Amino acid sequence: MSVNQNDYNKGGMITFVLSMGVSLLVLIYTAFLNGGVDLKEVAPPSAQPAGQTQAAAEAPIDVSGVKEPWVESEQMAKAGKQIYAQNCAMCHGAEGKGDGVAGASLNPKPRNLVEGKWLKGGDRLGLMLVLENGIPGSSMQSYKAALKVNQRWALTHFIRSITQNKVADDDAVVAQKAPSLQ
């Protein structure tokens, strides 16, 4: 009498084969059919530097050909907003409230341009002089070398478009003195 090995534990063998089959199917499913865990919900860090406004993402407005840059216009203020986002927002804040990240530890603090407590007048020529000479004894430097005169005029118009203290000035006087600023 020989013992048939296949009959020895038939139930166990069937269970084993079935469980192997199921394992194999799970393996095939996870390896090839399942799309994997979606990690897209973890957003990549924004490439936009802090303090930069949306205007900077738009195509830059070229003001180099503007003939009378001292004349207020929407286009100049818009260009000024872009230049401001690139050069000034880190200190003066995205909205000009003097709360830019780079300005927090400065003394004196960057001016709140919306409030507009002006040291140098706040009229068009006064703001232009600040951009030309800076404010000695503070971290407000001269932008005469870094920015072209029309870009500085654009900044002047932008500042006057956001401030609550828009100081009145005389078109004729500005037009007369403006050409000497370069």
Ligand code: HEC
């Ligand atoms: C490194 C930081 C810093 C940057 C960048 C900077 N500023 Fe300033 N700004 C200051 C500080 C500080 C003051 C205040 C100085 C004081 O009170 O003596 C100031 C003051 C001013 C004032 C006040 C002028 C007045 O008459 O009182 C204006 C306007 C101004 N900044 C415009 C700008 C513009 C436009 C830019 C970009 C082209 C700019 N600033 C970039 C730090 C900065």
